[in-house]
Amino acid sequence: MIAPPRQLTLDWPHQPSFAPEDFLPAPSNREAFDAIARWPDWTSRMLLLVGPEGSGKSHLAALWARKAAAITVPADRLGEAEIKACAESPAVLIEDADRVGEGEALLFHIVNAAVQNQSSALITARAAPDGWGLQTPDVLSRLRLAPLVRLGAPDVELTEAVLLKLFSDRQLQVEPRVVAFIAPRIERSLAAAREIVAALDREALSRGRRVTRAMAAEFLREAPPGEEAS
Structure with missing residues (x-):
């Protein structure tokens, strides 16, 4: 049997939406x-806003930065220019501070x-x-003196909501039953989603097809015997 032709795919970047209406409230992120x-x-x-990879830190931080008119600085790219800019800003967002590495002296100056x-x-x-x-x-x-709030890993319901949002960000229409199939079978993290x-x-x-339950099952290696693509 000849396999159907596969189309060439281009890996275009997909920017997630950090709009206020796209934030998905849940017990894991309420605090x-x-x-x-x-x-x-x-x-x-x-x-300090602390949580696992993909737990929603960037989304919450982006909401705050917009509201506070904050300058945003990735911790792994700190330099003298960033110190000067932060010193002149009424609000500063430092992202991924645990990746600061050799820039911790610069981080200290900014703080x-x-x-x-x-x-x-x-x-x-x-x-x-x-x-x-x-x-x-x-x-x-100095950092120990700052209040700290945590984001937890999402539950199944939040994972479903996140999957729907991520598919929507990519302009993919996926049936809810497909999302409900995927959610409990992946790691409870937004990174996995x-x-x-x-x-x-x-x-x-x-x-050249839509996302189906059978296609998802192939990736998750849990396709029930004899299941057909729907």
């Missing part, structure tokens, strides 16, 4: 969402500048500062 929403009435000028200038600072990371491998005690002690959606998007494009 963090409420903490972000309380700005500018924070108990401290600085807040100190935010405190001295009475600016607001939101810092995102996958773990609390004690797990970043920081070598400078002053940096660690992104991976399966990207894989199914590529496969659907290459086959």
Whole structure:
């Protein structure tokens, strides 16, 4: 039997929507969402937002940055220009601070500048500062003083909602029953949801077909015997 022709697929970048209406509230993110929403009435000028890869940190941080008119700086790209820009901004978002590496001295300058200038600072990371491998005690002690809120891993219901959103971001129409099949069979993380959606998007494009339950089952290796593509 000759396999059907596969179309050439181009791996175009897909930007997730960080619009307020696209944030999906759930028990796993309620505490963090409420903490972000309380700005500018924070108990401290600085807040740490901690959660696993793909837990929604970037979305919440983007909502806050828009509201606070904050400058956004990835921690692994800190330099003198970023220090100057942050010192002049009323609000600063430092993303993925656990990846700061050799830039921890620069991070310390930015954090100190935010405190001295009475600016607001939101810092995102996958773990609390004690797990970043920081070598400078002053940096660690300063970060330990900041309030910390956590994002938990999503439950099945939130995973379904996230899958639907990710498919929608890619302009893919996928039946709810397909999403309900995928959600309990993948790791409970938004990173895993992104991976399966990207894989199914590529496969659907290459086959010139829509995403089906059978196609999803092939990737998850859980296709029931004799199941036909619907």
